[in-house]
Amino acid sequence: MTEKLWGGRFAAQTDALVEQFTASIAVDQRLYVEDIRGSQAHARMLGRVGVLSPAEAEQICTALEQIRQEIAEGRLPFRNELEDIHMHVESRLIELLGDTGKKLHTGRSRNDQVATDMRLYTRGAIDRLRALLRQLQGVLVDLAEREADTILPGLTHLQVAQPVTFGHHCMAYVEMFRRDSERLADARKRVNVLPLGAAALAGTTFPIDRWDVAHELGFAELSENSMDAVSDRDFLLETLAALSILAVHLSRLAEELILWMSAAFAFIDLPDAFCTGSSIMPQKKNPDVAELIRGKSGKVMGQLVSLLVLMKGQPLAYNRDNQEDKAIFFAALDEVESSLVVLTQMLPGLQTHPESMRAEAEKGFATATDLADYLVRKGVPFRDAHAIVGKAVRLAQERGLGLESLPLAELQALSPRIDADVSAVLTLEGSVAARNQHGGTAPNQVRAAIARARQRLGWERQA
Numbered sequence: 001m002t003e004k005l006w007g008g009r010f011a012a013q014t015d016a017l018v019e020q021f022t023a024s025i026a027v028d029q030r031l032y033v034e035d036i037r038g039s040q041a042h043a044r045m046l047g048r049v050g051v052l053s054p055a056e057a058e059q060i061c062t063a064l065e066q067i068r069q070e071i072a073e074g075r076l077p078f079r080n081e082l083e084d085i086h087m088h089v090e091s092r093l094i095e096l097l098g099d100t101g102k103k104l105h106t107g108r109s110r111n112d113q114v115a116t117d118m119r120l121y122t123r124g125a126i127d128r129l130r131a132l133l134r135q136l137q138g139v140l141v142d143l144a145e146r147e148a149d150t151i152l153p154g155l156t157h158l159q160v161a162q163p164v165t166f167g168h169h170c171m172a173y174v175e176m177f178r179r180d181s182e183r184l185a186d187a188r189k190r191v192n193v194l195p196l197g198a199a200a201l202a203g204t205t206f207p208i209d210r211w212d213v214a215h216e217l218g219f220a221e222l223s224e225n226s227m228d229a230v231s232d233r234d235f236l237l238e239t240l241a242a243l244s245i246l247a248v249h250l251s252r253l254a255e256e257l258i259l260w261m262s263a264a265f266a267f268i269d270l271p272d273a274f275c276t277g278s279s280i281m282p283q284k285k286n287p288d289v290a291e292l293i294r295g296k297s298g299k300v301m302g303q304l305v306s307l308l309v310l311m312k313g314q315p316l317a318y319n320r321d322n323q324e325d326k327a328i329f330f331a332a333l334d335e336v337e338s339s340l341v342v343l344t345q346m347l348p349g350l351q352t353h354p355e356s357m358r359a360e361a362e363k364g365f366a367t368a369t370d371l372a373d374y375l376v377r378k379g380v381p382f383r384d385a386h387a388i389v390g391k392a393v394r395l396a397q398e399r400g401l402g403l404e405s406l407p408l409a410e411l412q413a414l415s416p417r418i419d420a421d422v423s424a425v426l427t428l429e430g431s432v433a434a435r436n437q438h439g440g441t442a443p444n445q446v447r448a449a450i451a452r453a454r455q456r457l458g459w460e461r462q463a
């Protein structure tokens with residue numbers, strides 16, 4: 001039987017079932033690098049302020065380094081009796097150093113320790129996510145450039161509305177992912193606060209130097225209230241909320257890829273290497289990667305709700321409920337990271353079918369608004385123009401023609417203001433080229449947006 005590090009006041013051993021129920025090592029072993037880094041900073045500080053001798057601090061830091069290597073190489077066995085990563089590290093330290101190892105936990109508690117570990121971990125995760133978002137934006141910008149002139153029927157209500165370019169559509173997602181990255185960067189400011197020093201909940205009697213630890217660990221601020229520091233998890237909630245919004249964006253893009261690849265749309269094809277087949281239907285090529293991105297996004301939103309509910313009933317300060325934060329947060333993080341990676345790999349292989357997109361835009365009378373705008377420029381009030389074009393659409397529909405194929409004489413019968421120059425506004429290219437304002441779909445505006453995005457991403461334009 002293992003002697004518990006907290007076992008002094010207990011007469012009986014912990015029930016094995018309870019050890020199994022309360023252990024978190026299976027999940028929090030993932031924090032070992034952060035845990036050891038935090039402990040080293042704490043030990044060095046204790047050495048500097050004289051709570052430990054310089055030699056003791058040095059010994060502890062060296063032994064912690066050895067433990068880090070042991071864990072990295074899978075040489076430290078994990079056991080439920082030792083509960084969590086903090087106890088595993090500390091008990092190994094005591095095994096290695098005896099009494100000196102027993103001094104590490106002076107002036108701190110697992111409550112401020114675990115909060116520190118999670119903040120360090122989350123800060124690193126945010127940096128990784130932002131790098132992945134940058135790569136994804138880069139891939140979308142490249143795709144937008146390749147397809148800057150490709151006509152796509154723009155939809156509202158899933159009905160053909162007005163022509164846009166495929167590149168413009170790609171750039172819409174670049175904007176969404178940019179905001180996701182900014183949200184994460186903003187959350188990072190509130191993540192990057194040092195809780196260590198709060199101890200269990202009330203602070204410590206030892207003359208610790210919190211700024212010393214903060215500087216060593218790269219924290220920009222100290223927590224201002226010890227009770228808040230050990231019980232708050234809103235830094236995780238905020239990050240998870242940003243992840244959920246990001247997951248919504250991933251899901252919407254995935255949904256579009258799925259629709260576009262279906263035979264009913266036939267706008268795109270996704271690379272074979274990123275699709276899967278059916279065990280029964282030999283003809284099938286399914287966009288499973290996109291479907292899973294869409295599916296996983298639902299889990300991420302669920303994880304946000306799980307963490308909100310985990311927190312809502314807790315009185316101050318630390319409660320063991322908080323241990324459950326990790327499984328929730330890590331799961332969401334893993335879903336989003338893997339989705340970002342696979343999507344970024346898949347998108348460069350996307351092929352467009354411009355003829356299908358064009359045919360759909362023509363069938364949907366996508367330039368009807370252009371005709372109305374044309375009449376307005378010729379002096380017809382917009383409402384009247386709207387009605388005239390409505391009639392033109394009905395006529396074209398009856399004939400089975402696109403607006404651009406209606407004979408000029410028939411258009412002139414609807415309004416004498418229509419001249420031969422109308423043909424230019426009825427083409428799909430004319431329509432998109434005319435939307436030539438900042439943020440519009442005109443190919444030269446899309447190229448300008450691409451240039452701005454590349455500048456923002458700090459990338460050189462590729463030849």
Ligand code: ARG
Binds near residue numbers: 324
């Ligand atoms: N494993 C715990 C957690 O993740 C560490 C803190 C435990 N503190 C305590 N007083 N039991 O929250």
